[in-house]
Amino acid sequence: MRLRTIALAGAVGLVLADSSIVVLALPEIFREFDTTIAGVSWVLIIFNLVLALTAVPGARLARRFGPGRSAAVGLAVFAGGSLVCGLATDLGPLLTGRAVQAAGGAVAVTAALELMAVTLGSDRRAVATWVGAGAVGAAVGPGLGGVLTELVSWQSIFLIQVPVAILAGVPLREIIVAETREWKVPDQDPVTNSRPHLPANIALGLVSAAIAATLFLIVLLLIEGWRLTPIEAAIVVTVLPISALLGSRLGRSIDSVRLRAASGAILLGGGLAALGLLPDASVAYVIPPQIPAGAGLALVLSALTEAALSGRSAAAVHGGWTIAARHAGVVLGLLILTPIFTHQLDVQRDEALDAGTAILLESSIDPSEKLALAARVSDEVAGQGDRVPDIAPAFEPLPADPAEQSAWLSVLNGLEDQLDRAATHAFSSSFLLAALFALLALIPIGMTRRLDL
Numbered sequence: 461m462r463l464r465t466i467a468l469a470g471a472v473g474l475v476l477a478d479s480s481i482v483v484l485a486l487p488e489i490f491r492e493f494d495t496t497i498a499g500v501s502w503v504l505i506i507f508n509l510v511l512a513l514t515a516v517p518g519a520r521l522a523r524r525f526g527p528g529r530s531a532a533v534g535l536a537v538f539a540g541g542s543l544v545c546g547l548a549t550d551l552g553p554l555l556t557g558r559a560v561q562a563a564g565g566a567v568a569v570t571a572a573l574e575l576m577a578v579t580l581g582s583d584r585r586a587v588a589t590w591v592g593a594g595a596v597g598a599a600v601g602p603g604l605g606g607v608l609t610e611l612v613s614w615q616s617i618f619l620i621q622v623p624v625a626i627l628a629g630v631p632l633r634e635i636i637v638a639e640t641r642e643w644k645v646p647d648q649d650p651v652t653n654s655r656p657h658l659p660a661n662i663a664l665g666l667v668s669a670a671i672a673a674t675l676f677l678i679v680l681l682l683i684e685g686w687r688l689t690p691i692e693a694a695i696v697v698t699v700l701p702i703s704a705l706l707g708s709r710l711g712r713s714i715d716s717v718r719l720r721a722a723s724g725a726i727l728l729g730g731g732l733a734a735l736g737l738l739p740d741a742s743v744a745y746v747i748p749p750q751i752p753a754g755a756g757l758a759l760v761l762s763a764l765t766e767a768a769l770s771g772r773s774a775a776a777v778h779g780g781w782t783i784a785a786r787h788a789g790v791v792l793g794l795l796i797l798t799p800i801f802t803h804q805l806d807v808q809r810d811e812a813l814d815a816g817t818a819i820l821l822e823s824s825i826d827p828s829e830k831l832a833l834a835a836r837v838s839d840e841v842a843g844q845g846d847r848v849p850d851i852a853p854a855f856e857p858l859p860a861d862p863a864e865q866s867a868w869l870s871v872l873n874g875l876e877d878q879l880d881r882a883a884t885h886a887f888s889s890s891f892l893l894a895a896l897f898a899l900l901a902l903i904p905i906g907m908t909r910r911l912d913l
Contacts, residue, residue: 464579467631468572469589471535473597474624475565479508479790480598483675484606484690484697485614487683492614493551497680497805501798504676505791506555510562512787518563519570519780527578528635531571537564539625546618557618566783569594573779575635590779591765595708595758600701602675606694656778659904660768661785663721667760668789670728670898672797674700674753677887677894678735678746680801685883686741687850699747703754711759721763721905727756729898736891741880760901761786793897797890804886812882813841816875824867833868837875851875 482489482503490500522530541560548554576586608616675697682693707724714720731753738745768782820834836854855872858865 464631464635465576465589467628468531468576468579469593471531471625471628472569472572472590472593473600474621474628475538475561475569475597476594477597477601477604478561478565478621479504479511479601479787480675481601481605481617482614483602483679484683484694485609485617486676486679488609488614488690489551489554490684493554495551497684497802498798499551501676501794502551502555503558504672505794507558507562508787508790508794510559511566512784512791514563514566515570515780515783515787516777517780518567519777521567522571522574523777526635527571527574528632528638531568531575532629532632532636534564534566534568534571535625535629537561538568539622540564542618542621542625546615546622548615566780569783570777570780575632587766587769591762592708595704595761596701602679603694603698603701606690606697610689610691610694656781657768659907660764661781663725663901663904664761664764664768664782664785665789665792666897666901666904667725667728667757667764668786669793669796670732670894670901671757672790672793672894674728674732674757674894676794677797677801677890678750681883681887682743682746685887686743686880688743696743696746697750699750700754700757703751704758707755707758708762710755711762714759717763717767718905720759721767722902724756724758724760724763725898725901725905727752728760729756729895731756732891732895732898736888736895738884738888741877741884756898760898764905789897793894797893800893801887801890804889805883808882808886809879812875812878815878819874819878820871823871825864825871833871851879 486500486503489495489503490497493500518530518534538561541557541562541564544557544560545554546557548557573586573590576590580586580589605614605617608614608620678697678700679693682688682696683690688696707727711720711724714723731749731751734749735746735753765782768785769778816837817834820830820837823830825833833854837851840851840854852872855868858868
């Protein structure tokens with residue numbers, strides 16, 4: 461029983477980690493496939509969109525054909541999608557694989573909740589384990605993805621999931637055999653007499669829209685904006701899962717589900733607002749806001765998921781509703797925030813380059829060399845598309861003369877400072893809007909007592 465519980469929790473963590481594990485690999489995929497920020501954002505959007513659309517139908521399939529068999533098939537489909545992603549050589553096949561992953565994952569995750577209730581003998585323990593496994597997976601995903609991208613490749617993120625998904629299904633074989641012999645389709649589906657908890661699911665959607673900023677925007681800021689490596693960015697964003705683990709411990713001492721949800725939404729909104737008001741382009745400023753954001757994330761997600769599932773029949777189906785709400789919120793957040801920060805990035809980058817031109821013109825570099833250097837910088841910017849450009853290659857090779865080299869480095873440092881500021885300002889509006897999403901969740905949270913559906 462213990463091995464089965466671990467396997468089920470591992471399956472839930474694996475699937476929900478995939479919503480975020482690829483975040484730190486996006487800049488690498490962005491460059492390798494020569495796409496746009498909007499284009500690469502679909503690597504996240506398509507997974508979350510398909511997961512949101514298939515969670516409830518997948519849960520109904522689990523009830524019809526048996527949760528053990530459904531979980532095993534779902535994990536097999538997820539493994540197949542992971543293999544397609546790992547072997548993809550273009551954006552199209554990668555997006556196809558992500559959609560297949562999500563469809564299989566939706567069935568596996570919702571069936572796992574039904575199996576946990578039977579295995580643990582307690583609906584409450586099953587919900588707590590299911591929620592905790594998903595939260596740990598989602599929180600650990602980005603850091604793990606960053607380490608794999610840096611040390612191996614972004615493809616390894618997906619290829620390593622294939623054997624993990626298969627191993628997670630092995631302890632289910634006894635259940636599969638029993639269901640094959642004895643499973644009967646329930647005569648009456650209790651879902652017809654138990655509607656989803658609308659306020660809790662609406663709040664989950666709003667909070668999840670904010671989560672899109674917590675992960676996607678921070679990573680883009682660190683890697684594309686401030687030019688950190690994936691492993692450096694992974695170290696920075698590990699503050700978020702550590703804070704989430706601490707937040708989950710804190711949550712155990714708060715009996716009121718509504719108080720826990722409201723506190724979490726406020727902490728998450730405050731952390732995101734702080735990220736939107738960064739005073740300078742420094743990693744040191746990114747770390748403190750992640751502490752309340754991570755703790756708030758753990759509090760609000762666990763509370764709202766428990767509220768949505770508490771006392772409701774057909775656990776898998778209502779678990780499906782929470783998955784659908786959460787991942788629909790992520791899609792909404794990405795679709796709204798991505799065009800905002802890409803537009804701001806263009807505006808801020810152009811302003812930074814104008815300021816950089818003034819730095820170049822006022823430098824002590826020989827006038828004839830200024831023109832050649834300006835042309836090289838312009839070509840470098842044009843060749844790198846809509847991202848924050850790395851202009852260092854335009855300054856290579858540096859002059860041999862120490863005085864001239866110092867003048868060139870002074871211009872390079874000045875331009876990079878302007879671009880760092882531009883990247884920081886470009887993300888401000890999106891972080892603040894994400895904070896607003898988190899705080900808007902307080903409205904349905906406050907309505908849970910009067911509109912307990």
